[in-house]
Amino acid sequence: MTLRKDRRDFLLKVGTGAGMAALAAQATASLRSLVPNVSYDAPTTVKIGQPTDFPDGLKFLPDERLFVFREGLTFHAISAVCTHLGCTVRAEALSQVETAMVEGAPLRLTHRFMCPCHGSRYSGDGGNQSGPAPRPLAWYHLSIAPDDGQLVVDLAREVSRDFRLTVA
Ligand code: FES
Structure with missing residues (x-):
């Protein structure tokens, strides 16, 4: 019983951690997309x-x-x-x-x-x-x-x- 609960807790933690990591990666990518790599402004x-x-x-x-x-x-x-x-x-x-x-x-x-x-x-x-x-x-x-x-x-x-x- 305890073993099953520990396993469930462990999987829950792993799943939550993976979800948080994916969210952080997505947020970073979204923020990065706001900063262009190059300037497309015409030279003055x-x-x-x-x-x-x-x-x-x-x-x-x-x-x-x-x-x-x-x-x-x-x-x-x-x-x-x-x-x-x-x-x-x-x-x-x-x-x-x-x-x-x-x-x-x-x-x-x-x-x-x-x-x-x-x-x-x-x-x-x-x-x-x-x-x-x-x-x-x-x-x-x-x-x-x-x-x-x-x-x-x-x-x-x-x-x-x-x-x-x-x-x-
Ligand atoms: S753009 Fe309106 S008068 Fe030239």
């Missing part, structure tokens, strides 16, 4: 090509959703992401090139921007002019990669609208 610093790859005027980079402007050896980059709800804005060539003083620096304006989603309009320096867009288009920092001389845009580093990169 992107090489976008040699300066000579860019024509004078404007080049649109669809992957980065970025307009890169070149005037001789001087570059600046304006985001194509609408500040309303994030649609990609389109560039429209101006019938006549204008020069404006933007934040104290002269800027050659060749285009303006419009958003196809809800009609926001932006001036050539990215300033929001009409529609629901609450802010100007972002300007991003450009630099030259020291290893291969490519232009590098930092999509996490906004700059003021007097930023220019002049390459040698």
Whole structure:
């Protein structure tokens, strides 16, 4: 009788222990699944090509959703992401090139921007002019990669609208 009871107690303890171990393993696996092994965020610093790859005027980079402007050896980059709800804005060539003083620096304006989603309009320096867009288009920092001389845009580093990169 005692032997059967001891055996039952033993099996109960083993079963409970195994159940607890399985629960602990499951809980650990669940918690671990919340922490990704890799980051799927797009890199914020992107090489976008040699300066000579860019024509004078404007080049649109669809992957980065970025307009890169070149005037001789001087570059600046304006985001194509609408500040309303994030649609990609389109560039429209101006019938006549204008020069404006933007934040104290002269800027050659060749285009303006419009958003196809809800009609926001932006001036050539990215300033929001009409529609629901609450802010100007972002300007991003450009630099030259020291290893291969490519232009590098930092999509996490906004700059003021007097930023220019002049390459040698
Ligand atoms: S997303 Fe551009 S105007 Fe709404």
